[in-house]
Amino acid sequence: MSLRNPVHCVVGLTVGFLGLAALYLQLGAQFVGLTQVLVYIGAVAILIIFAIMMTRSSESAEQQTFSRSWVAGVVIAVAVFAVLGWAIHFGAQTLPTQTATPDLPVQQIGDALLHRFVLPLEIIALLLTAALIGAGVLALQDPAGEKRGQQ
Amino acid sequence: MTPLSSYLLLSAFLFCIGLAGALSRRSTILVLIGIEIMLNAANLNFIAFWRYGPNPTALTGVMFTIFSIAVAAAEAAVGLSIILAVYRRTRTTDLENTEASER
Amino acid sequence: MPPTAWIVRNLWLIPALPIVAAGCIAVLTQKRRAVAAGLAIGSMFVSFLLAMCAFAHVLTLRTHDQPDLQVFNFPWLQFGHQWLSLGWVLDPLTALMLLMVTFVGLLIFIFSVGYMSHDENFTRFFCFLALFAGAMLGVIIANNLLLLFMCWEVVGLTSYLLIGFWFTNPNAAAAAKKAFIVTRIGDLGFLLGMVWLYAQSGTLLFYDSGAGALEPSSIASALAQHTIFGLTVATVISLLIFCGAAGKSGQVPLHVWLPDAMEGPTPVSALIHAATMVAAGVFLVARMYPLMSAQVAALAATPSIALQVVTWVGAITALFGALIAVAQFDIKRILAYSTISQLGYMMMGLGAGGVSVGMFHLLTHAFFKALLFLGAGSIIHGCSGEQDIRFMGGLRKRMPFTFATYTAGMLALCGFPLFFSGFWSKDEILFSAHGWSISHIPFYFGAFAALLTAFYMTRQMFYVFAGAHRAAPATHEAHVEDAASPSLHHPPAGPHESPSVMLVPLVLLAAFAVLLGFLGMPAWPWLQSFLESEPVTFSIAGFYAPGLIAVMISSSVIVIAGLMLGWWVYGRRPIADASAKDPLDHAQHRVFSTLSHAFYVDALYDATFVRAANIFAAISAWFDRWIWNGLVQTISALVIGFGYLDGFLDTHLVNTAFDEGCKGVSGSARLLARLQSGRIQLYLRYIAAACILFVVLLLWRAAR
Numbered sequence: 001m002s003l004r005n006p007v008h009c010v011v012g013l014t015v016g017f018l019g020l021a022a023l024y025l026q027l028g029a030q031f032v033g034l035t036q037v038l039v040y041i042g043a044v045a046i047l048i049i050f051a052i053m054m055t056r057s058s059e060s061a062e063q064q065t066f067s068r069s070w071v072a073g074v075v076i077a078v079a080v081f082a083v084l085g086w087a088i089h090f091g092a093q094t095l096p097t098q099t100a101t102p103d104l105p106v107q108q109i110g111d112a113l114l115h116r117f118v119l120p121l122e123i124i125a126l127l128l129t130a131a132l133i134g135a136g137v138l139a140l141q142d143p144a145g146e147k148r149g150q151q
Numbered sequence: 152m153t154p155l156s157s158y159l160l161l162s163a164f165l166f167c168i169g170l171a172g173a174l175s176r177r178s179t180i181l182v183l184i185g186i187e188i189m190l191n192a193a194n195l196n197f198i199a200f201w202r203y204g205p206n207p208t209a210l211t212g213v214m215f216t217i218f219s220i221a222v223a224a225a226e227a228a229v230g231l232s233i234i235l236a237v238y239r240r241t242r243t244t245d246l247e248n249t250e251a252s253e254r
Numbered sequence: 255m256p257p258t259a260w261i262v263r264n265l266w267l268i269p270a271l272p273i274v275a276a277g278c279i280a281v282l283t284q285k286r287r288a289v290a291a292g293l294a295i296g297s298m299f300v301s302f303l304l305a306m307c308a309f310a311h312v313l314t315l316r317t318h319d320q321p322d323l324q325v326f327n328f329p330w331l332q333f334g335h336q337w338l339s340l341g342w343v344l345d346p347l348t349a350l351m352l353l354m355v356t357f358v359g360l361l362i363f364i365f366s367v368g369y370m371s372h373d374e375n376f377t378r379f380f381c382f383l384a385l386f387a388g389a390m391l392g393v394i395i396a397n398n399l400l401l402l403f404m405c406w407e408v409v410g411l412t413s414y415l416l417i418g419f420w421f422t423n424p425n426a427a428a429a430a431k432k433a434f435i436v437t438r439i440g441d442l443g444f445l446l447g448m449v450w451l452y453a454q455s456g457t458l459l460f461y462d463s464g465a466g467a468l469e470p471s472s473i474a475s476a477l478a479q480h481t482i483f484g485l486t487v488a489t490v491i492s493l494l495i496f497c498g499a500a501g502k503s504g505q506v507p508l509h510v511w512l513p514d515a516m517e518g519p520t521p522v523s524a525l526i527h528a529a530t531m532v533a534a535g536v537f538l539v540a541r542m543y544p545l546m547s548a549q550v551a552a553l554a555a556t557p558s559i560a561l562q563v564v565t566w567v568g569a570i571t572a573l574f575g576a577l578i579a580v581a582q583f584d585i586k587r588i589l590a591y592s593t594i595s596q597l598g599y600m601m602m603g604l605g606a607g608g609v610s611v612g613m614f615h616l617l618t619h620a621f622f623k624a625l626l627f628l629g630a631g632s633i634i635h636g637c638s639g640e641q642d643i644r645f646m647g648g649l650r651k652r653m654p655f656t657f658a659t660y661t662a663g664m665l666a667l668c669g670f671p672l673f674f675s676g677f678w679s680k681d682e683i684l685f686s687a688h689g690w691s692i693s694h695i696p697f698y699f700g701a702f703a704a705l706l707t708a709f710y711m712t713r714q715m716f717y718v719f720a721g722a723h724r725a726a727p728a729t730h731e732a733h734v735e736d737a738a739s740p741s742l743h744h745p746p747a748g749p750h751e752s753p754s755v756m757l758v759p760l761v762l763l764a765a766f767a768v769l770l771g772f773l774g775m776p777a778w779p780w781l782q783s784f785l786e787s788e789p790v791t792f793s794i795a796g797f798y799a800p801g802l803i804a805v806m807i808s809s810s811v812i813v814i815a816g817l818m819l820g821w822w823v824y825g826r827r828p829i830a831d832a833s834a835k836d837p838l839d840h841a842q843h844r845v846f847s848t849l850s851h852a853f854y855v856d857a858l859y860d861a862t863f864v865r866a867a868n869i870f871a872a873i874s875a876w877f878d879r880w881i882w883n884g885l886v887q888t889i890s891a892l893v894i895g896f897g898y899l900d901g902f903l904d905t906h907l908v909n910t911a912f913d914e915g916c917k918g919v920s921g922s923a924r925l926l927a928r929l930q931s932g933r934i935q936l937y938l939r940y941i942a943a944a945c946i947l948f949v950v951l952l953l954w955r956a957a958r
Contacts, residue, residue, distance in 0.1 A: 073174025131225035
């Protein structure tokens with residue numbers, strides 16, 4: 001997160017996503033891992049690159065990377081890490097130990113989606129539709145405004 | 152350290168990195184990136200707990216993670232379109248640009 | 255005991271009627287003169303009729319050999335377990351005085367109608383006159399020393415009001431004040447005596463069926479106790495009460511108010527300062543006579559100490575007044591000093607001879623002095639306000655009636671032998687003084703004063719009536735009296751006779767001045783026996799009392815000698831010019847000027863008491879201005895200072911605190927406004943920080 005160039009940041013992000021996907025696979029959640037690769041790397045990262053490209057035209061390398069009071073942000077993050085770490089350490093004795101790797105065919109996931117989690121599924125669908133429409137509206141609305149802004 | 156706690160620690164670490172970035176960087180896109188990282192960290196947490204949890208066959212963790220990924224994608228799309236819209240107005244993605252914030 | 259007669263029960267009507275008339279007149283306007291005069295004269299007339307009833311009642315009691323002292327008491331105030339009773343008494347003394355006061359008062363009221371006809375304050379005059387008459391009658395009938403004192407004070411008040419009737423004249427106002435203050439000094443002694451008497455005898459009633467203060471039992475107890483200087487209580491009380499009498503009756507040294515009281519209108523001088531008010535003092539001594547004459551049984555032959563003091567004071571006063579009267583030039587002042595002298599005679603008579611002797615002279619004096627004053631008023635009225643005898647003269651031809659009546663009064667005053675009342679009454683006094691066991695000096699004083707009386711009256715007669723009229727020069731100002739009469743009313747034709755409404759009372763009084771004397775002749779001592787409750791007989795043997803003929807002859811010689819002396823000095827060469835010096839002045843200037851300044855007594859009082867009072871007043875004023883005022887100023891300055899301090903505090907502390915508070919609020923608001931900066935990252939940071947806090951808190955609690 002400390003790289004100057006945003007594109008470099010996105011690349012770093014992608015690598016991170018990959019790593020996470022590997023972890024998921026290691027943990028036996030294959031579907032999730034692959035989904036991660038598909039969605040995050042395939043969509044989100046690309047999206048971000050697109051956005052970077054589209055918002056780049058007037059900015060130059062003069063923009064600073066860090067805000068004026070970035071120390072406060074870092075300090076807060078460190079504090080959060082401290083707290084979480086302490087919590088984990090504190091509860092380390094009570095955490096359950098490893099059990100056998102569960103057998104998880106994808107069919108079971110599909111079953112669960114349509115039986116048990118059908119409501120969240122529908123809501124997510126709705127949400128995705130709304131997001132799609134909204135993003136489209138927002139992105140498309142501007143030709144007149146752009147012309148006005150330029151004049 | 153049990154494997155679970157190491158996963159948790161990693162997830163916490165990722166979360167904090169994402170938080171630091173979201174709070175410290177000037178560009179809005181980079182803030183968004185930080186937020187993505189945070190979401191991912193949370194996903195990792197879920198999966199870890201699912202794996203080491205009491206009832207892995209219930210698939211709760213996995214389900215939740217899938218939904219989280221979906222939501223994160225939607226949110227990234229909407230956020231970026233907002234950034235685009237703002238960019239068209241103010242011609243910059245700088246968060247501390249006082250001209251933009253005053254307008 | 256027979257039931258009290260109607261007249262005794264209703265004796266209170268006699269003073270009440272004039273007082274009610276005064277009250278009615280007080281609410282009238284100044285225009286209603288006839289109503290005012292009518293009310294006053296009418297009430298006085300009815301009182302006169304009632305007084306005659308009372309007198310007749312006493313006479314009938316005497317002829318039926320019943321006790322002639324009748325009282326009527328009623329309870330008035332209760333304090334504690336004691337009752338204070340008031341009441342009135344009807345005895346020969348009362349009846350005599352009532353008759354005299356109402357009759358002389360009536361005549362003077364009628365005279366005033368004419369005298370004050372030009373004055374614009376006619377109504378007010380009659381109101382005060384009626385009030386005075388009522389109060390004086392109250393003094394006479396009172397059976398209680400407290401009631402007597404109350405009426406005494408009202409008499410003093412009305413005297414003040416009447417002397418200062420023309421209050422716009424500063425002399426009159428000052429004279430009124432002087433009269434009031436000097437009589438007040440005497441009244442202080444009176445009050446002390448009254449209080450002591452009450453403490454001593456437990457009652458202030460004079461006669462109360464044996465329990466009164468003047469009845470034998472209480473007098474005996476007063477005699478038994480001794481107090482300062484080894485005197486008995488009875489003596490001391492008597493002396494204190496005599497102080498009051500001395501003030502009212504103008505005895506030396508409290509005589510100074512009487513001459514100045516002549517600033518009042520002449521009817522006032524006649525009524526109050528000749529006939530009645532000044533007689534009140536003498537009346538008081540006569541009323542209190544049982545107490546004053548009380549003597550311890552062992553010394554029954556000598557007069558009591560109180561009576562000795564009374565006699566000495568009276569003798570000194572008689573001489574004093576007569577001496578000063580020789581050198582006065584104001585017609586009323588001569589008469590005033592003459593009054594002082596005659597009052598001295600009365601006191602001497604009371605002291606040496608008893609109630610009847612003093613009261614006889616009081617009676618005759620009332621008539622002839624009122625006559626003289628009214629005659630002087632007629633003269634002043636006729637001369638358009640002139641009062642200085644140097645500017646009069648030749649009035650015998652211009653005012654014959656006045657001259658005739660004035661002569662009668664003057665001869666009565668001198669005590670011209672045999673035909674005039676003054677002779678008989680003054681003779682009684684001289685006879686008692688001659689027989690006084692303590693000393694003969696009062697007798698010599700009285701005799702010398704009789705000589706002087708004849709002398710100065712003759713002087714006055716020659717100045718006023720003989721020779722040619724000496725008109726006042728244009729620069730001389732006439733007295734304020736009668737100044738209300740504009741010159742167009744009395745054309746400047748010189749002195750003229752007075753209207754008949756003024757002359758008729760003069761004639762009546764003159765008649766009485768002659769006739770009354772015959773009431774008290776030694777041959778037929780009707781008055782004495784009336785007063786002393788003894789049977790009366792007509793017998794020439796009365797003349798044979800030892801020494802009586804000698805005294806009669808010597809007093810006649812003295813009077814004629816005085817008249818001759820007056821004629822010798824003043825009558826042979828009539829006074830030609832007003833500015834000419836008095837022959838006596840020419841002869842003995844220093845003596846004359848001392849006498850004309852009244853032995854400088856006034857100047858002495860002025861230098862001592864008046865100056866002391868002024869100094870005291872100045873000290874009090876200084877005190878008041880600097881100390882009390884200073885105190886008040888200090889306190890108010892403190893309060894104002896507090897006010898300023900408060901204001902300062904308010905402005906600087908409270909205001910500033912408020913301002914600071916406001917600044918604090920706006921400052922903190924400014925700080926708080928930074929929260930709403932619109933910067934997203936800032937929000938995020940705050941949220942993150944808050945979350946950390948919560949988590950920490952929860953974990954901490956869970957960790958316990």
